[in-house]
Amino acid sequence: LDMRRTMRAALSAGGVPVDPRFRRPHRSKPDLVLLCDVSGSVATFARFTLQIVYALAAQFTRVQSFAFVDALDEVTGYFGPGSDFASAVRRMGDEARVVYFDGHSDYGRAFGRFAAEHLGRLGPRTTVIVTGDARTNYRDPNPAALDIIARNSRALFWLNPERRGAWDSGDSVLEVYRPMCDGVYEVRTLRQLAAFVEQAA
Numbered sequence: 001l002d003m004r005r006t007m008r009a010a011l012s013a014g015g016v017p018v019d020p021r022f023r024r025p026h027r028s029k030p031d032l033v034l035l036c037d038v039s040g041s042v043a044t045f046a047r048f049t050l051q052i053v054y055a056l057a058a059q060f061t062r063v064q065s066f067a068f069v070d071a072l073d074e075v076t077g078y079f080g081p082g083s084d085f086a087s088a089v090r091r092m093g094d095e096a097r098v099v100y101f102d103g104h105s106d107y108g109r110a111f112g113r114f115a116a117e118h119l120g121r122l123g124p125r126t127t128v129i130v131t132g133d134a135r136t137n138y139r140d141p142n143p144a145a146l147d148i149i150a151r152n153s154r155a156l157f158w159l160n161p162e163r164r165g166a167w168d169s170g171d172s173v174l175e176v177y178r179p180m181c182d183g184v185y186e187v188r189t190l191r192q193l194a195a196f197v198e199q200a201a
Helices: 003-013 040-055 085-095 107-117 143-151 174-180 190-200
Strands: 031-037 063-068 072-074 126-131 155-160 183-186
Touching: 031 040, 031 107, 040 085, 040 126, 040 190, 063 107, 072 107, 107 143, 126 143, 143 155, 143 174, 155 174, 155 190, 174 183, 183 190
Parallel strands: 031 063, 031 126, 126 155, 155 183
Antiparallel strands: 063 072
């Protein structure tokens, strides 16, 4: 209820508030945490995702980004205000510690590291977006770690650059992760990604 506007309107009715006025509901912007697979199989998509999310960063209160292959590292600082996106991607490739062993995706290890070291970044206003093909190279997918991440955030979405028909084939374990997600989306085009970010914001 907007008391000031209600009382002002009541003056025309002899001081009786017959026409209550209300404030417009305030839509709070969520925080965003991005967990991005930057391994070779999805490298082009990872660059595409980071670029669009940062272009639309105004839709979010705060954006924190983490990149991983078989290790996880925060890359938020590479994409600060005024940074050149191409240079930031190059710096991330040169400096970020995203490879631990052999440079093949290990989602279970990455999720485990985030749950162990960065859980404090999450909260009831945080939307987590995982980007990648969920191909674990037959390693332990560690769904318990993703479940911890999901339970400590407002929502968790998964964006997959593969065609839906290829999901859960070979070493893809998307079906293992799906129960922890509020939505799993095929995102192969700019239009699909922009529509998703608008929805998530």
